Every structure is written in structure tokens, then in C-alpha cells.
Amino acid sequence: GKSIYFFARGQTDGRADMKNLLGGKGANLAEMTNLDIPVPPGFTITTEVCTAFYANGRRWPEGLDEEIRRNMARLEQVTGRRFGDPEKPLLVSVRSGARVSMPGMMDTILNLGLNDRTVQGLARQADERFAYDSYRRFVQMYGNVVLHVSSEEYEKLIEEVKERKGVELDTQLTAADWKELVGRFKALIQQRTGQPFPEEPEEQLFGAINAVFDSWNNPRAIRYREINKIPGDWGTAVNVQTMVFGNLGETSGTGVAFTRDPSTGKNVFYGEYLMNAQGEDVVAGIRTPQPIRTLQEAQPQAYQQLEEIRQKLEAHYRDMMDIEFTIQDGELFMLQCRSGKRTALAAVTIAVDMVKEGLIDKETAIRRVDPEQVEQLLHPMVDPGQELEVLTKGLPASPGAAVGRIVLTADDAEDWADRGERVVLVRTETSPEDIGGMNVAEGILTARGGMTSHAAVVARGMGKCCVAGAGEVRVDTTARQISVNGRVLKEGDWITLNGTTGEVYPGQAKLVEPELSGAFGELMAWADELRTLGVRTNADTPHDAEVARRFGAEGIGLCRTEHMFFGENRIVAVREMILADDEESRRKALAKLLPYQRDDFYGILKVMEGLPVTIRLLDPPLHEFLPHEEEAVDEVARETGKSPAEVRAKVESLKEFNPMLGHRGCRLGVTYPEIYEMQVQAIFEAATRLAKEGLSIHPEVMIPLVGTPEELSFLRERVEKVAREVMEKAGVQVPYKVGTMIEVPRAALVADRIAEGAEFFSFGTNDLTQMTFGFSRDDAGVFLEDYRKKGILRSDPFQTLDQEGVGQLVQMGLERGRKTRPDLKVGICGEHGGDPASVKFCHRTGLDYVSCSPYRVPVARLAAAQARV
Ligand code: PEP
Numbered sequence: 001g002k003s004i005y006f007f008a009r010g011q012t013d014g015r016a017d018m019k020n021l022l023g024g025k026g027a028n029l030a031e032m033t034n035l036d037i038p039v040p041p042g043f044t045i046t047t048e049v050c051t052a053f054y055a056n057g058r059r060w061p062e063g064l065d066e067e068i069r070r071n072m073a074r075l076e077q078v079t080g081r082r083f084g085d086p087e088k089p090l091l092v093s094v095r096s097g098a099r100v101s102m103p104g105m106m107d108t109i110l111n112l113g114l115n116d117r118t119v120q121g122l123a124r125q126a127d128e129r130f131a132y133d134s135y136r137r138f139v140q141m142y143g144n145v146v147l148h149v150s151s152e153e154y155e156k157l158i159e160e161v162k163e164r165k166g167v168e169l170d171t172q173l174t175a176a177d178w179k180e181l182v183g184r185f186k187a188l189i190q191q192r193t194g195q196p197f198p199e200e201p202e203e204q205l206f207g208a209i210n211a212v213f214d215s216w217n218n219p220r221a222i223r224y225r226e227i228n229k230i231p232g233d234w235g236t237a238v239n240v241q242t243m244v245f246g247n248l249g250e251t252s253g254t255g256v257a258f259t260r261d262p263s264t265g266k267n268v269f270y271g272e273y274l275m276n277a278q279g280e281d282v283v284a285g286i287r288t289p290q291p292i293r294t295l296q297e298a299q300p301q302a303y304q305q306l307e308e309i310r311q312k313l314e315a316h317y318r319d320m321m322d323i324e325f326t327i328q329d330g331e332l333f334m335l336q337c338r339s340g341k342r343t344a345l346a347a348v349t350i351a352v353d354m355v356k357e358g359l360i361d362k363e364t365a366i367r368r369v370d371p372e373q374v375e376q377l378l379h380p381m382v383d384p385g386q387e388l389e390v391l392t393k394g395l396p397a398s399p400g401a402a403v404g405r406i407v408l409t410a411d412d413a414e415d416w417a418d419r420g421e422r423v424v425l426v427r428t429e430t431s432p433e434d435i436g437g438m439n440v441a442e443g444i445l446t447a448r449g450g451m452t453s454h455a456a457v458v459a460r461g462m463g464k465c466c467v468a469g470a471g472e473v474r475v476d477t478t479a480r481q482i483s484v485n486g487r488v489l490k491e492g493d494w495i496t497l498n499g500t501t502g503e504v505y506p507g508q509a510k511l512v513e514p515e516l517s518g519a520f521g522e523l524m525a526w527a528d529e530l531r532t533l534g535v536r537t538n539a540d541t542p543h544d545a546e547v548a549r550r551f552g553a554e555g556i557g558l559c560r561t562e563h564m565f566f567g568e569n570r571i572v573a574v575r576e577m578i579l580a581d582d583e584e585s586r587r588k589a590l591a592k593l594l595p596y597q598r599d600d601f602y603g604i605l606k607v608m609e610g611l612p613v614t615i616r617l618l619d620p621p622l623h624e625f626l627p628h629e630e631e632a633v634d635e636v637a638r639e640t641g642k643s644p645a646e647v648r649a650k651v652e653s654l655k656e657f658n659p660m661l662g663h664r665g666c667r668l669g670v671t672y673p674e675i676y677e678m679q680v681q682a683i684f685e686a687a688t689r690l691a692k693e694g695l696s697i698h699p700e701v702m703i704p705l706v707g708t709p710e711e712l713s714f715l716r717e718r719v720e721k722v723a724r725e726v727m728e729k730a731g732v733q734v735p736y737k738v739g740t741m742i743e744v745p746r747a748a749l750v751a752d753r754i755a756e757g758a759e760f761f762s763f764g765t766n767d768l769t770q771m772t773f774g775f776s777r778d779d780a781g782v783f784l785e786d787y788r789k790k791g792i793l794r795s796d797p798f799q800t801l802d803q804e805g806v807g808q809l810v811q812m813g814l815e816r817g818r819k820t821r822p823d824l825k826v827g828i829c830g831e832h833g834g835d836p837a838s839v840k841f842c843h844r845t846g847l848d849y850v851s852c853s854p855y856r857v858p859v860a861r862l863a864a865a866q867a868r869v
């Protein structure tokens with residue numbers, strides 16, 4: 001098809017919904033042009049060309065050069081300028097633009113088309129100093145990005161000239177100085193590359209286009225895609241656009257704005273600008289820009305026009321937009337618009353407000369909020385009720401709290417985090433190279449830059465706390481310390497950031513649970529109205545159960561009982577039980593465990609009163625409860641009254657080659673029914689006690705790792721017998737269910753027969769994934785990473801359900817189970833229960849509920865609602 005889409009007033013080929021083809025930037029430049037918003041004309045080379053470029057061994061597809069020439073000719077026509085014309089030269093920018101924005105990750109070239117002849121045309125139009133300054137910026141940028149001569153080398157030459165002239169600032173250099181520097185830059189480039197600097201504008205353009213294609217695969221772009229799960233085969237579009245200048249003097253400027261506050265979501269115009277500045281100066285974080293409201297005084301007309309565009313864009317896109325603009329000699333131009341990145345708080349607030357403003361409906365509001373993101377809202381904030389020493393204050397660039405130890409470089413952040421340290425990355429300003437370190441840090445503090453600086457934008461995207469532009473902070477990477485008004489904090493010292501207020505505190509501040517009311521509560525209520533899939537939680541303690549209930553859990557889908565075996569006194573009894581030589585001594589040890597288990601269940605069932613609680617009987621191999629070091633063996637021998645040799649022998653005898661496929665799950669129950677009997681006794685003693693206290697209690701006993709109907713019926717009989725005995729003795733009946741996990745592929749295959757003995761199924765997709773792929777869930781991390789990098793697997797099947805394979809077993813298990821028992825309750829309790837894509841799959845497949853960790857409960861509620869819109 002067509003490789004290039006043109007945009008200019010009245011002759012625009014593209015639209016906003018063509019992002020896959022034109023990239024986000026190109027599609028929206030076209031859309032704005034269609035909306036009669038002033039956009040400098042240009043054209044977009046499609047992402048398909050980029051993919052073809054890579055498929056072709058990094059060569060252009062046939063005919064692209066001609067198509068570029070044709071579009072340049074069109075551009076010359078609409079602008080009335082000519083490429084390479086010494087009188088009225090057409091100058092362009094060349095920028096990347098992928099489907100989704102990857103801020104600062106790829107390359108950009110400005111002022112392209114300048115050479116020794118055209119610079120004179122520009123000088124006549126503006127002034128000479130401006131022209132030569134623009135020219136040297138172009139040579140510098142082009143030399144760096146396209147010809148790979150490092151930017152420091154040019155900076156060195158600039159320093160030399162400044163030193164010779166005895167001046168300190170770039171602004172003190174004259175036209176002649178810049179002219180001299182252009183010459184020296186070119187000589188440098190010739191020396192480093194063996195080639196002269198390209199004077200021919202078309203050669204410049206072709207080189208820049210290639211550089212943008214190449215930058216799709218530069219290391220930081222690759223890293224960014226890894227972190228953000230962006231496929232490597234999307235490719236980038238290239239936008240070639242007429243230059244406008246924000247650095248023509250005091251009536252020119254450039255800025256970035258959001259149609260609402262991207263941090264809080266408040267409906268206020270929000271942004272920053274710099275007068276007499278070009279392109280990247282605002283986002284680069286080098287000069288701290290002015291807040292947008294002050295533009296009202298500086299450039300009232302431009303401000304008014306901007307405000308109108310803000311309204312127009314919101315009404316059109318019905319979303320919060322992020323815009324970039326340039327004012328050239330008082331005239332406003334839009335250079336970009338896209339859906340604005342926002343914090344979770346802002347996402348929720350904006351979605352709910354826009355429903356109230358009649359811009360969107362509730363379903364759209366639900367669709368707008370990324371379920372992954374809402375987890376951020378549940379995390380603790382700095383407790384406002386404590387006295388805190390304020391070290392300094394910066395801009396509240398991304399809300400939340402961060403407590404960690406100070407590190408000063410991104411590499412250190414990654415090293416420290418690898419060692420398990422929590423770190424706060426403190427930088428003068430961040431750059432795209434810091435992305436890895438920012439990703440592992442608890443939070444980011446910068447000394448320079450505004451709300452739209454790199455640090456702020458990236459942190460908000462990551463949902464990470466950030467305080468930006470804390471101007472009192474001096475970062476000294478050599479001395480490995482920071483100072484604030486003479487107060488010194490060393491690398492490794494603790495620090496707390498409050499991204500909601502911008503305050504920074506020395507040490508570790510206390511955090512509190514956030515409020516779940518307000519817009520968040522409203523949105524979640526809409527989600528609950530809409531969803532049909534239930535959401536339960538995986539919880540093994542009353543505390544977790546309580547947290548989850550507060551987050552909206554509708555019961556417990558998995559209570560793993562093994563964690564309860566590790567308490568101080570319990571583990572001794574557990575070991576006694578394991579080391580017992582016969583059933584009688586085993587029962588004796590189990591009797592010691594009984595009261596503990598009863599208390600555990602009492603607490604959990606009570607918190608979940610009125611709701612179902614699925615309790616799984618013991619699952620892991622017994623080996624996990626025994627000590628492995630020599631000293632510990634001695635201690636266990638002392639505790640249990642055995643000899644160290646006996647303990648050692650038992651440890652040896654329980655060793656397995658494949659413990660995950662060994663003596664675990666219901667297989668333990670078959671060998672030692674007394675273990676399960678004790679657990680069932682504890683469950684029903686707790687349940688009957690609560691029932692007598694007047695509470696409505698709904699225990700569900702779950703047998704793990706079943707593969708045959710016979711395993712289940714063998715154990716089920718015993719469960720029922722103990723339950724009956726306990727309830728008779730207590731003189732009270734508690735309604736309950738007995739069911740099974742489906743986590744062995746065989747269980748899914750014979751689910752019709754298994755359902756004869758099960759009132760519910762819960763898919764244990766952790767084990768089911770392990771056994772379906774034959775990937776050890778404990779060892780696969782190492783090679784799964786290679787699988788992902790080499791494109792063999794798109795995602796980790798232990799994180800997001802493999803719908804194609806494992807999903808079939810889930811579907812089959814459900815269908816066959818319900819054939820036998822139409823009212824069979826079916827849920828999922830593997831890690832996938834909290835993964836949005838997997839939750840949506842569960843809805844489509846017809847499960848009754850998902851169960852996930854407490855903090856994922858709202859994530860799952862929202863994802864379940866999204867499954868219906
Ligand atoms: C599972 O296998 O999915 C499951 C929930 O059980 P566990 O993770 O405890 O093996």
C-alpha cells in the first residue's frame with residue numbers, strides 16, 4: 001500500500017484511528033489538522049515501511065525514495081518554500097513515532113535542510129546569530145544521531161571557544177562564534193567518520209530517516225519495550241514536518257501541557273513552557289520551565305488560543321490529552337497531541353469526572369482505567385498524622401510514597417536492588433539511559449526539571465512515586481552523597497519521598513493505608529454492577545482476609561494451610577509428626593497441632609463471615625518442613641527427642657528427584673489420612689463454634705492435586721465422616737462443600753467423573769501450567785527469559801494464562817465437570833486469578849469466580865467488568 005501519508009490543511013490523508021500504521025504522533029497530527037487546529041504541515045512514513053526496512057536487511061522498500069521526493073514537493077508547494085533554497089529554505093524536523101509513545105527513547109533531528117547556503121536564507125529571515133545557532137544545533141544533532149560522533153566532543157569544542165573568549169554562557173556567543181563552530185564540528189565529523197558532512201538536503205533527509213528507523217532498535221528503546229511489554233515487531237513511523245521555531249526571541253516559546261492535571265486528575269489546564277527555547281528544552285529538564293498560567297500574561301493571545309484548543313481536543317477525543325506546542329513570533333502551532341499518561345489516581349478521577357460531565361459513559365470509564373494501574377491506589381501513603389522533618393520540597397510529580405536508601409546512579413540502583421535493597425534514585429535530572437534504574441527504584445528524586453521532565457513523565461508512566469525539581473538538592477556522584485543547604489546525606493542513607501506533596505524527609509517515615517472512597521469507590525461500584533464474574537482472595541491469615549475483604553473480596557478462594565505449619569511452636573509438632581514411626585505417635589503429634597489450626601480457622605472464618613471460605617488441605621511435600629543444615633538437624637533432634645542420626649535418615653528418605661511430582665497434595669492424604677482428618681476436625685470445630693456464636697459460616701474443604709476420581713472419593717469419605725462427627729458432637733450443623741483442585745492435566749480430562757465427587761472445582765493454574773508445559777515453576781525463570789527475548793513465548797505463562805494450551809484444559813475441565821453436575825461451582829486460584837487478561841479469559845469461559853492475592857482484588861474486579869464492555 002501507500003508508504004507515506006501527507007498532512008496539511010485541506011489535504012490530509014490520515015486519521016486518529018490509524019495509529020498502528022502512522023504511529024501515535026502521525027495519526028494525531030493528521031487528526032488535529034483535520035480539526036483545523038494549526039499544525040505545521042508534513043508527512044508520515046508508515047510503520048510498515050520500518051518493518052519492511054528490517055525485513056529487508058535494513059534497506060528501503062522499492063520506490064520509497066520517489067515517494068519521499070513527491071511528498072517533499074507537495075510540502076514545498078503548501079509552504080511556499082523550497083528544500084535547499086538559499087532564499088527561502090524549507091527546513092524540517094524528522095521524528096520517530098511508534099504506536100504507543102516511548103518518551104525520549106528514539107531519535108529526533110531538528111533544523112534539517114540547513115547547509116552553508118540555506119543558512120543565509122534563514123539569517124535574512126530571522127537574524128544571523130539565530131541562523132548560525134540553529135545550524136550548529138543541526139550539525140551537532142545530526143553528527144551525533146546519524147553519524148555517531150558523541151555529543152561530548154562538540155561540547156568540548158564549544159567550551160574551548162567560550163574559554164578563549166572569556167565568556168561563560170552559550171548565550172554570550174556571537175553569530176561569528178557559531179559560524180566558526182559549525183566549521184569545527186564539520187571538521188571533527190570528517191575526522192571521525194572519514195566522510196564530509198552531507199551538505200545536500202536530500203542526503204541529510206535520507207540519513208535522518210534511516211537513523212530514526214535504526215533508533216527503534218537502540219538498547220534503551222529495547223529495554224523500554226521490555227519493561228512496558230511492547231512488541232519489538234511494531235516498528236516506528238517517521239514524521240517529517242515543517243520546522244517552526246520557539247527560539248526566535250522573547251515572543252517565541254515552546255511548551256508541553258495536559259488538558260487536566262495528570263497527577264491528580266483535577267480538571268485544570270496544566271503545563272509548562274519556556275520562552276525563547278527550542279523543542280526538547282522543556283522535557284530535557286535542563287531549564288526549569290514556567291507554569292502555563294503565567295503564559296496568560298506573557299502571551300495572552302496565544303494562551304487564549306491554547307485554551308480553546310484544549311476545549312476542542314477534550315470534546316473531540318473525550319479524553320485527557322497531552323499536547324506539545326510552539327509559539328513562533330506570537331503564532332501558535334501544535335506539534336503533538338496524544339492521550340496523556342496519568343497516574344492511577346488521575347486515571348480514576350478523570351474517568352469518573354468525565355462521566356459526570358457527560359463526555360463518556362460508565363462503560364467507557366471502566367474501559368479507560370488500566371486494571372494493573374489501580375493496584376497503585378491501594379499502596380500505602382506517607383502518614384499525614386506524624387511529625388516529620390522536611391528535608392526539602394520539590395514538585396509532586398507522581399504521587400504515592402517511597403521509602404528507600406539513597407543511590408545516585410541508575411546502575412547502582414540496579415545493583416542494589418539485585419541485592420534486595422529498597423532504593424530511592426536521586427539524580428540531578430534523569431535521562432532515557434536511566435530507565436532500568438528508575439524501574440527498580442522505589443521512587444525518584446531529581447534536583448532539576450519540571451512536571452513534564454523526563455523523570456516526572458516516566459515515573460508517572462511506571463506508577464512510581466517521584467519528586468522532581470527539588471532545587472535545593474545538590475547531587476555529588478564523586479563523593480557519593482547529596483547535600484541540601486549544607487546538610488549531607490550519604491549514599492545508602494534512608495530517605496522518604498512524598499510524591500503527593502513533593503516533600504522529602506530524611507529517614508524512614510511511617511506509611512498508612514490509603515482511603516478507598518471517592519472516585520475510586522464510585523468507579524469500583526460501577527464495575528461491580530457490571531461484572532458477573534465473582535472475585536475472591538487467596539489468604540492464609542485473618543489479617544490478609546481482612547485486607548482483601550476491605551478491597552471487595554467476596555470470599556476466600558484459596559486458604560493454603562501449609563503456611564500455618566511454620567509458626568514457632570507448631571513447626572516442632574509438625575516435625576514430630578513427620579518423624580513419627582507409627583500412626584499412633586503421628587496422631588499424638590497431630591493432636592498438638594489441632595488447637596493451633598482451630599484458632600487459625602476460627603480467625604479466618606470469622607473475618608469472612610457470610611462468605612464462602614475454601615480451605616485447602618495440606619499440599620507441599622513433607623520434606624519442606626524438615627531442616628537441611630547440620631546444626632538445625634541437631635536442634636530438631638533435641639526438640640523431638642530423636643537422635644540426630646534418625647533425623648538425618650528421615651531427611652534423606654524424604655528427598656525426591658522431582659518433589660513437585662512427588663509425594664504431595666492428596667497423595668499425602670492417601671498415605672496419612674490422619675493429617676487431613678486433623679485439619680478437617682480443626683475446620684469444623686472452628687466453624688461450629690462460630691455458628692454457635694450466631695455467625696453464618698460457609699467452609700469449603702478442598703482436596704489438592706487430584707488426578708483420579710478414586711483419590712477424591714477415598715478422601716472425601718473421610719472428610720465427611722470427621723465433619724459429621726464434629727457437628728454431631730457440637731450439636732450444630734454448618735453447611736459446607738467438598739471439592740477439588742484441578743491442577744493435574746488428567747483431572748481436566750476426566751473432569752466428568754471427578755465431578756461426581758466434587759461440589760466445586762478450583763483450577764490451580766500454577767501447577768496446571770507447570771504440568772501442561774512441563775516447565776518447573778521453580779526453575780523455569782532462567783530459560784523463560786530467553787524464550788521471551790527470542791520471541792518463542794510472548795509472556796510468562798506463570799504470570800498470564802496460556803489461553804491456547806492450558807486454557808483448553810480449563811475449558812474442557814469446566815465443560816466436562818458441568819456435564820455431570822450442572823451447578824458445579826468453578827473458580828481459579830492460581831496466580832492468574834489476578835492477571836487482567838487471564839481474568840477476562842475466565843469470564844469468557846464461564847467460570848464463577850477468580851481468586852487472587854488481596855491487593856489484586858480490585859484489579860480483578862475491574863478486569864471482570866472490562867470483560868463485559
Ligand atoms: C496452583 O497450583 O495453582 C495453586 C493455587 O496451588 P499452589 O500454588 O499452592 O501449588
Ligand code: MG
Pocket residue numbers: 743764766767
Ligand atoms: Mg498447586
